[in-house]
Amino acid sequence: MPGPITDKPPIVDRNFAEKFMKAIDRPLDYGVYFLINDWWDVATPEAIDAYMEEFHAIPGADAFIKERYIAEPMVVEDLKDYAPGTLGAAYRDFVVENNLMENFGRDYRAFQKQLMAEGKLRHMPEEMAYMSVRGTQLHDFMHVLTGYGATIPGELALASYYLSQMRSPYHAIRLAVTMGHTAFVAPKGVVPSMDAFVDGWYYGRNSANINFGKWEERLDEPLSALQAEMNLRQVAKAA
Numbered sequence: 001m002p003g004p005i006t007d008k009p010p011i012v013d014r015n016f017a018e019k020f021m022k023a024i025d026r027p028l029d030y031g032v033y034f035l036i037n038d039w040w041d042v043a044t045p046e047a048i049d050a051y052m053e054e055f056h057a058i059p060g061a062d063a064f065i066k067e068r069y070i071a072e073p074m075v076v077e078d079l080k081d082y083a084p085g086t087l088g089a090a091y092r093d094f095v096v097e098n099n100l101m102e103n104f105g106r107d108y109r110a111f112q113k114q115l116m117a118e119g120k121l122r123h124m125p126e127e128m129a130y131m132s133v134r135g136t137q138l139h140d141f142m143h144v145l146t147g148y149g150a151t152i153p154g155e156l157a158l159a160s161y162y163l164s165q166m167r168s169p170y171h172a173i174r175l176a177v178t179m180g181h182t183a184f185v186a187p188k189g190v191v192p193s194m195d196a197f198v199d200g201w202y203y204g205r206n207s208a209n210i211n212f213g214k215w216e217e218r219l220d221e222p223l224s225a226l227q228a229e230m231n232l233r234q235v236a237k238a239a
Contacts, residue, residue, distance in 0.1 A: 013042035020173075024180035032174045039169060040123040052125055054167040064212040065127050070112070071137060071216035073105045079219070087226055088219030090144045098150040100140060108137045131211075132170065135162075141215045145226065146203065147233050153196045160200030165209045207231045 019038045023030045055061055076095060082088030095104050112133045115121050121129040146161060148154040156178060163171040175197060182189040208230040218226065227234045 011044065016042045020177070020180075023177045024184060027177050027181050032170060032177055035173055035177065036170045037120055039173060043123070043169075048125065051167065051169055052127065055127060055131075058166065058209065060209060060212045061127075065130065068130055069214060070108050070134060071214070073107045074216070075105055076101065082219055085222050085224065086220055087141075087144065087215065087223045090223045091141065091219065094140060094144050094150070100150070106137075108133055111136075128168075131166075131168070135166075135168075135170075135211070138211065138213075138215070141213075142210065144223070145210055145215070145230070145232055146207075148200070153192060156193055156196035157200035157203070160197040161204035162200075162211075164201045164204030166211055203233075 016038050019030070019035060023032065023035050076092060079088050079092035082092065095101065112121075112130075115133065116129075121132070124132065142148075142158060142162070143150060143154065146158060148158045148161070156174075159171045159174045159178075162168060163175060178189075178193050178197075182193050210230050210232070213230075215226075224234045226232075
């Protein structure tokens with residue numbers, strides 16, 4: 001007879017599991033942006049292959065990956081002439097109102113080279129390494145297009161939205177860390193976290209995939225028209 005399940009060898013690396021618990025203890029001190037690199041260092045080939053299979057099954061993913069689109073750096077002053085109601089005006093307002101100027105206008109091609117030089121992308125498949133950089137560049141546009149604010153509930157909802165459309169290990173780990181923290185440390189966070197996750201999940205499942213859009217090239221278009229095109233909730237600007 002087979003032995004008890006406790007006799008089976010572990011699948012998840014136990015050194016990583018310790019780091020995962022560190023993030024569950026204090027998610028703001030040891031964030032997912034650290035933990036995701038820890039995971040790629042020890043991820044099993046089977047898990048990586050499964051994620052890649054999921055990624056390539058997403059409509060539009062292969063064509064977007066082939067192009068390797070990275071937008072040119074922007075200057076916030078260049079956004080001041082976009083008319084109210086446009087994506088450009090809403091994007092400018094979101095960045096300014098949420099004090100996000102520090103990373104605005106970053107050269108993401110140079111940023112990608114920096115991450116590669118530092119070894120932070122070394123164990124990622126090439127497609128995932130690219131999407132991690134493009135996803136960072138796209139993040140504030142995702143807020144503006146979906147209407148989710150730069151708040152804790154807004155970020156959690158957006159993480160779930162991302163996961164529903166991309167099945168990314170980054171966002172899967174983000175949800176896992178949050179639920180681990182609420183389960184073991186802060187149970188009062190269960191309801192607001194789950195409300196955010198459920199809203200983001202169903203929102204992402206019922207709207208078009210916006211992760212492959214070249215939104216930097218559509219700044220002069222009405223935000224409401226873009227939201228209607230992608231079956232998003234139509235709001236004047238990100239709440």
